Amino acid sequence: MADLLIRNIRPMGGEPADILIRDGRIAEMGVGLEAEGVPVEEGRGHLVIPGLVDAHTHLDKTTWDMDWHANDQVKTLRGRIDYEREQRLEIGIDPARQSMRHALGLIANGATLIRSHVDIDTRHGLAMFEGVAATREALRDHVEIEIVAFPQSGMMERKGTVELLDEALTQGAEVVGGIDPCGFERDPKGALDAIFGLAQKHGKPIDIHLHERGELGAFSMELIFERTRALGMQGKVGISHAFALGAPDWLRTQALIDEIAALDIPIFTTGAPSAEVPAIMRLKEAGIRMGGGCDGIRDTWGPWGLPDMLHRAEVIGMRNGLRCDFELEHALHICSGGAAQAMGRDDYRIETGGAGDLTLLQGQTLSHALVQRLPRPLVVKAGRVTARDGTVIGKDMP
Amino acid sequence: MADLLIRNIRPMGGEPADILIRDGRIAEMGVGLEAEGVPVEEGRGHLVIPGLVDAHTHLDKTTWDMDWHANDQVKTLRGRIDYEREQRLEIGIDPARQSMRHALGLIANGATLIRSHVDIDTRHGLAMFEGVAATREALRDHVEIEIVAFPQSGMMERKGTVELLDEALTQGAEVVGGIDPCGFERDPKGALDAIFGLAQKHGKPIDIHLHERGELGAFSMELIFERTRALGMQGKVGISHAFALGAPDWLRTQALIDEIAALDIPIFTTGAPSAEVPAIMRLKEAGIRMGGGCDGIRDTWGPWGLPDMLHRAEVIGMRNGLRCDFELEHALHICSGGAAQAMGRDDYRIETGGAGDLTLLQGQTLSHALVQRLPRPLVVKAGRVTARDGTVIGKDMP
Structure with missing residues (x-):
């Protein structure tokens, strides 16, 4: 927590002003502010928004800054998951080093808050969690990293996974993860009961990957709705991807959207250009909280992506067919203040x-x-300058 | 046409070699080539591919390097077309200046060949054609620009448009353009008869924008197939966008794809992330020639896009869900040698x-x-260096 005076910046693109931060929070805004003894940065008329937020990524997966990983893999979800589980060791995706590289890239490009799903499975135990947790600690003055204990390889067929998730949550993972209860777990009741059980035991929120499309995804959503309502977990259960909301049947998806709004379920999207993504302007109309995320970048799943939330806002914007300025501003919002709200933080406001x-x-x-x-000319975390003109201050790439 | 020896480059990513260009064509390839009196460039082990090709763009539309154009426009195709027709004068989109900026951006990023649709309508006459033709002439040593005489505002309702197209073709436009015969022209027989009539009269190929989806697009395609076959124009009629090929009915689209292959109709795609685009790997299987294009960039239609065919290959690759290296290489191919083939040039080969x-x-x-x-470390057009490390040689931005 630090003090900082930033002069001559344009809050949300409006008229130039100064912003005084004290103890890590915005203390004053106005023209011609003075604050003795407080460090000063010149904003040179640049725009200022709340820190960029990556609300859905996988810090433990990237091959960023490693040799190019040539890919000739099969195209099923299960195939990619099985492939990655072995390739991690084969090509040496060290979770501490790679999560550091990925996170530093995000910081350099303006991120101040990250939610990372981190694989936990019986092949690797808590190794990925420990690697990303080390990065979280090393970067605590630069960025806030929230870890989702994520059973990427499934919990139902791989016995012992639930216990590992339980341990990660005990050791400080902030969120309970999950993956397609039908399409991947093959046991929706078993999987969802386990996920909600962990959330209840640890008093932590949920964020479930739902790649299932059409009616299958809708069915899984209904099971999630039922448990959310029964357990009084409104506002605490999020869904990532939610491809079923991109299905073409307007009436069917509207019923799902209405329920999501009623249960205050935040939706996390990566704007996947080859999938049926939720329409962000439609969900905005419904009052649903949304966060954007860059997902995995340059990993064994695929080659695309950059550690840059403006790039992701572009991907989401293009996928959603956005053209007007007010629409683009919303795409930016769900990669900044809106994403923080979707993660339960309401203080990302200028x-x-x-x-x-x-x-x-x-x-x-x-x-x-x-x-x-x-x-990005300047990035500030709790009043500390963390990056300047695309370069992180005070941390080198490992 | 010039001579050039490039040392130590990797043709299509293979083993290092030298390439000797004489009179604008590749004369020799090998290791340790010598050529007295010929200028030498060191390739420093970089990869080399045939020049990048933008096979579908609109050089006359961009606001590139102008003030930001805020957009609150309606979302129909007709609404955007009507809006642009008036905004051109309102905000001063000078076709010569803006096409120069757009083309210089493409050259800086490696393009050596461009096909540009250029609006011709009764409001502006041949002004856009003349502006882009001036750029074509000014850049003749840097890039080859092929102009499509394009009735963006339609021919059927705006009397006099066909005559203007006729005049542009007489003055040197290389290709006859067209737009949705049903969805926009509202008279498919009239529009297609006019387009094919102009092509027959001038002995020039055709490239029709087809945004129509589903059965409507399929119907227009059938009308195009019939005329192509009846007039013996196999190989001379191209379709841009071809969203109907992205429709989910596999059997229906396969019938269209088979016909397109049989008539050797090249397909031009921009990989539009919010539309039903043709699947490039499926069309490759069918042996259909394809070219990629960046479409309009930062214009009154929308804010996205860069004058960079690698960016476009990324957009096409992400939209098509490509992950494997051989797939990515195909995305690159349709923005390079493959695009040239789709434009009827078979010599874009290393x-x-x-x-x-x-x-x-x-x-x-x-x-x-x-x-x-x-x-891009080096860009070469017919043996002349046109750009180096992202900067155009010998031409400044206007």
Whole structure:
């Protein structure tokens, strides 16, 4: 927590102002602010938004900055998962080193808050959790990393996985993860009862990967709705991907959307260009909290992606067919303040009392800044400067 | 047409070699080549592919390097077309200046060949054609620009448009364009008879924008097939976008694909992430020629896009769900040699006798180069160096 005065910046693209951060929070906003003894940064008229947020990524998976990983893999979800579980050791994806590289890339490009799913399975035990937890600790002054204990290889067929998740949650994982209860786990009741059981035991929220499409995804959602309501977990259960909401049957998806809104279930999207993604403007209309995420980047699943939430806002924007400025601003919002809200933090706002987590952007307007994607002039976490012009301050790439 | 010796480059990502260009064509390939009096470039082990090709763009539309154009427009195709027709003058999209900026961006990023649709309508006459033709002439040593005389505002309702297209073709437009015969023209027989009539009169090929989806697009395609066959124009009629090929009914689309293959109709795709695009790997299987294009970039239609065919190969690759290296190489191919083939040029090959149009890429492999998207070390058009490390040689931005 630090003090900082940033002069001449444009909050959310508006008129130039100064922002004074004290003890890591926005203490004052106005023109011509003075604060004796407080470090000063010149904002040079750049735009400022709440810190960029990656609300759905996998810090333990990337091959970023390693040799190119040539891929000739099969295309089923299970095939990719099995392949990755072995390739991790084969090509040496060290979870501490790689999560550090991935997170530093995100920070350099303006991120101040990250939710990372981290694989936990009986082949590797807690190795990935420990690696990412080490990065979380090493970067605690730069970025807040929230770890989802994620059973990527499934819990139902691989006995012992639930116990490992339980242990990770005991050791400090913040969120209970899960994966397709039908399509992957093959036992929706068993899988969801286990997930909600862990959440109840540890008093922690849930974030479930749901790649299932159409009616299968809708069925899994209904099972999630039932448990959320029965356990009074409104607002605490999130769904990632939620491809079933991209199905073409408008009436069917509207019924799901209405239920999601009623149960305050946040939706996390990566805007996957080859999948049936939820329409972000439709979910906005319904008042649903949403967060964007870059998902895995350059890993054994696939080659695409950058550790840059403006790039992800572009992917989400293009996938959603957004053209107008107010739409682009919403794409940016779900990769910034909106994503923080979806993660349960309501203080990502450029206003007095808001978090001192800020990212400066270059552009005439917010949309222009999104589309140009120029280096971020300044990134601030709780009043500390963490990156400048695309370079992280105080940490080197391992 | 020039001579050039490039040392130590990796043709299509293979083993290092030298390439000698004489009179604008590849004269010799091998290790340790010497050629007295011929300029030498050091390739420093970079990859080399045939020049990048933008096979579907709109050089006359971009606001690139102008003030940000805020957009609150309606979302129908007709609404966007009407809006643009007036905004061109309102915000001053000078076709000569803007096409120069757009083309210079493409060259800087490795393009050596461009097909640009250019709006021709009764509101602006041949102004856009003349502007882009001026750029074509000014850049003739840097890039080959092929102009499609394109009735963006339709021919059927706006009397006099066919005559303007006729005049543009007389003045040197290389290709006859067209737009949705049903969805936009509202008179498929009238529109297609006019398009094919112009093509027959001028002995020039056709490239029709087909945004129509599902059965409507299939119907328009059938009308195009009938005329192509009746007039013996196999190989001379192309379809851009072809969203109907992305419809989910596999049997229906396969029948269309089979017909397209039989009539040798090249398909041009932009990989639009929010539309039903043709699957490039499926069309490859069917032996159909394909070209990629960046479409309009940062124009009154929408904010997205860059003048960079590696960016477009990424958009196409992500939209098509490509993950494996051989798939990524195909995405790159349809933005390079494959696009040239789709435009009727078969000499975009790194082999003796091939065009001396080359682009160097940075990466361990072709897929790695595509994904990294680093500045192009060298771009060569007919043996002349046109760009180096992302900067055009011999032409400044207007």
